[in-house]
Amino acid sequence: MSPRRPEQNAAIRERRIQQILEAALKVYRARGYHGAEIGEIARVAGLGRGLIYYYFRNKRDLFLTLIRRTLEAWQERAKDILDADLSVVERLARYLKEMCVLALQHPEITYFHTTISRNLRVIFPNEAEEVMSLYEQYMFVSFRHLIEEGVRRGELRDVDPRVAERMFFSVLFGALDNENMITPEHIDPLMEITLFGLVKTDGRTTVFG
Template sequence: MGVRPIDIWEMIIYNYIDLPFNQLIQEVTMSPRGKKLNEQMRADAMAKITKAALEVFAAYGYHGATMEQIMQVSGLSKGLVYHYFPSKERIFFHLVDSALEISRNTWKDALDSPGTAWEKIEKLSENIVKTAFTDESSLYSLIMIQAMTQEKGIPGLMEHIFQHLTFYNELLPLIIEAQKSGEAAQGDPDLLMISYVALIQGLALFLLNDDEMKKKVTPEILTYVLRNSERST
């Protein structure tokens, strides 16, 4: 649970009530205790704005969402929301960056693990099943789909995404290596990689509100599009 504004003021009063006003302001803003309080307040506000923005953009899309809706859902004041994000565009960029970071960590953990190329692909599929089909991750997948289809409405967004999507390309040499070992299907490795990513994104989108079906997604379903059907199991 985040820190409530009243909790922050209670901590400030408890720690600094006997100080003169000028010294109190200095302590709150400059001292280690004050900096910790500021960090708590910032983390709490950012978490609330992020959660609210995910819900609003998922429900209304980029063009339909408004800053007022995000403020209302977050329960924060207009001044506080604008303090961290001066525009709807900046909030959307923040969500895209968060989605990319989640994906990057999921992929890096698998691709940097020991084992053969196919074992790394299997590890990646296991990681994705664990992380990509939670409610929050499904919303982030929806945000990324919106981002990839709103190029004209958000200047510079596509360039920003492609600059940070390089970790996807690390899957390609693994597919090629697994083709050589006979574990991956033959064919255009680029198309196989695209099919794998598209399957993940499609499942995340279509199972957004189907918790029971999400539980049925297995790593084997994800690797199916890559697996050599003639390989003995």
């Protein structure tokens, strides 16, 4: 048997890493971070325990990789929306809808991010800032730039992009809460309310004006 080519080895490596990460998502969903043991992740992945340590230094390294890879995948998915030749409002609507659709398609990833992001300083006391910077890099910065573009073009109110960002993602993560996950028929109404609010206006100053 001839030795495997480097690209074959790389493909096998990537396939095994993906197996491990998918198993980690399932075990996390059932046990949480502190209850997720390497041995169980190996069993769910159908691999030997030692092979997990071949690819990852420890459980923390495994889960940090899981955070990074899933955020990278989301950024790649969102890029086409954010760069589309559409109005800012249309891109915001598509961005929100895509996140909701993906959440329904991949509930383990949704559960993972909505829960682990609330407990970063507990789970990763020494790497919390690093992880927060990943969310900043892969999610928040591009969204904030879109808000700034909308304000410049006069499509959006002159709001602080960070306030708009916080509101937007608070609504989104609330809708994706694992105990009360949004249903497909509620995605469009959620988009409407998130982008245009609850209050009917006639152009006069609001109560906060």
